[in-house]
Amino acid sequence: MKKKKKIGFSSRAVHIGHEPCPETGALVSPIYQTSTYTYENTEEAGKIFSGEKFGYLYGRDHSPTELQLEEKIASLENGEACKAFASGMAAISAVAFALLESGDHVICGDVVYGGTYGLFHKVMSKYDVEVTYVDTSNIENIEAAIRDNTKYLHIETPANPTLRLTDIKKTANLCKKHGIKLVVDNTFMTPYYQRPLDLGADIVVHSATKYMGGHGDLIAGVVVGSKEFIEEGLHEPVTKIGGLIAPFIAFLLKRGLQTLPVRMEKHSSNAIKVAKFLEGRPEFKKVIFPGLESHPQHLLAKEQMGGSFGALICVEVEGGLEAGRKLVDNLEMISLAVSLGDVGTLVQHPASMTHKSLPVEERIESGITDGLIRFSIGIEDPEDIIEDIEQALEKL
Numbered sequence: 175m176k177k178k179k180k181i182g183f184s185s186r187a188v189h190i191g192h193e194p195c196p197e198t199g200a201l202v203s204p205i206y207q208t209s210t211y212t213y214e215n216t217e218e219a220g221k222i223f224s225g226e227k228f229g230y231l232y233g234r235d236h237s238p239t240e241l242q243l244e245e246k247i248a249s250l251e252n253g254e255a256c257k258a259f260a261s262g263m264a265a266i267s268a269v270a271f272a273l274l275e276s277g278d279h280v281i282c283g284d285v286v287y288g289g290t291y292g293l294f295h296k297v298m299s300k301y302d303v304e305v306t307y308v309d310t311s312n313i314e315n316i317e318a319a320i321r322d323n324t325k326y327l328h329i330e331t332p333a334n335p336t337l338r339l340t341d342i343k344k345t346a347n348l349c350k351k352h353g354i355k356l357v358v359d360n361t362f363m364t365p366y367y368q369r370p371l372d373l374g375a376d377i378v379v380h381s382a383t384k385y386m387g388g389h390g391d392l393i394a395g396v397v398v399g400s401k402e403f404i405e406e407g408l409h410e411p412v413t414k415i416g417g418l419i420a421p422f423i424a425f426l427l428k429r430g431l432q433t434l435p436v437r438m439e440k441h442s443s444n445a446i447k448v449a450k451f452l453e454g455r456p457e458f459k460k461v462i463f464p465g466l467e468s469h470p471q472h473l474l475a476k477e478q479m480g481g482s483f484g485a486l487i488c489v490e491v492e493g494g495l496e497a498g499r500k501l502v503d504n505l506e507m508i509s510l511a512v513s514l515g516d517v518g519t520l521v522q523h524p525a526s527m528t529h530k531s532l533p534v535e536e537r538i539e540s541g542i543t544d545g546l547i548r549f550s551i552g553i554e555d556p557e558d559i560i561e562d563i564e565q566a567l568e569k570l
């Protein structure tokens with residue numbers, strides 16, 4: 175890209191990391207599908223290995239395709255640098271291994287992705303790291319949980335499936351006051367709508383499997399933060415644990431990101447239409463969506479979510495487990511699948527699927543009631559999404 179002046183978000187999404195191939199002039203950069211690199215001679219290799227000269231060492235450390243992707247994502251999140259991983263969980267784990275030592279304490283939102291909960295609860299606990307889960311929508315709960323050995327706070331906002339929000343700016347100020355880092359999982363909003371680093375967070379993580387990739391065809395994760403954290407803090411977790419994104423996946427993700435703004439606009443406008451439709455149906459006890467006035471943090475959502483309310487909607491259908499199953503089983507266009515952020519609308523019924531093996535009381539305590547259904551609204555015609563739900567409701 176020859177243009178040097180600062181360009182807008184959509185232009186950066188399209189152009190950054192998409193330099194033409196220097197050898198052939200191909201408009202789209204090739205995928206550097208290689209595991210290792212060759213050198214002219216030992217002198218040149220020595221300079222690269224000792225860091226005197228920039229060059230590629232080995233596919234677990236770097237690849238040109240991965241570096242192009244990271245430049246794009248750092249720019250979109252307004253961060254200094256980015257590291258891309260083979261999954262969202264690899265990214266979140268690398269941050270934990272970078273920031274925590276044995277004897278440390280970490281605070282985590284009480285409603286977070288199950289894998290993140292498991293990482294702290296089952297993996298980090300083996301290394302004598304303690305975790306406290308708190309409802310981070312109330313800042314007093316966070317302050318009360320901070321200890322002398324607390325290293326960081328991990329939050330998701332909105333949190334899934336309650337779609338409860340955490341005030342990023344206030345939370346970042348509190349963390350600064352206590353000298354702890356704030357890590358925000360920005361998967362559900364993407365940098366198009368929410369940029370936590372601008373609000374004072376230290377580190378942003380994503381499951382890029384979702385909206386960033388956007389097409390349900392890859393698994394990836396990213397971490398964005400200061401150059402120092404990405405290059406030094408994450409160096410050991412990246413090179414010793416492994417888990418760097420593969421070149422082909424980096425290519426797919428880079429391509430998916432070029433259309434992030436247009437996809438997010440459509441996800442978002444569709445979700446508002448679908449949420450309003452759902453709210454008007456008598457079959458639902460509850461419709462949870464930050465864009466509805468009934469959402470307890472609707473005002474914060476308007477301030478913090480960049481003019482969107484995301485595209486996840488949770489409903490609680492009257493009639494419990496059976497009604498929940500029947501409704502999702504009768505959908506025709508909408509796919510019954512876990513994950514989210516795909517171009518197609520996805521639905522899942524946690525009580526009979528992802529959370530089926532949990533003891534009922536534990537499941538209900540974590541907000542997964544029998545009739546809870548989660549929709550990830552896609553970019554189809556909104557009338558077709560609504561019509562599909564309507565025909566399934568008629569069969570209840």
Ligand SMILES: Cc1ncc(COP(=O)(O)O)c(C=O)c1O
Binds near residue numbers: 263264330381382513
């Ligand atoms: C909010 C959030 N963070 C992290 C993850 C983990 O990402 P991945 O599945 O790419 O490892 C998920 C997966 O669903 C998620 O929803």
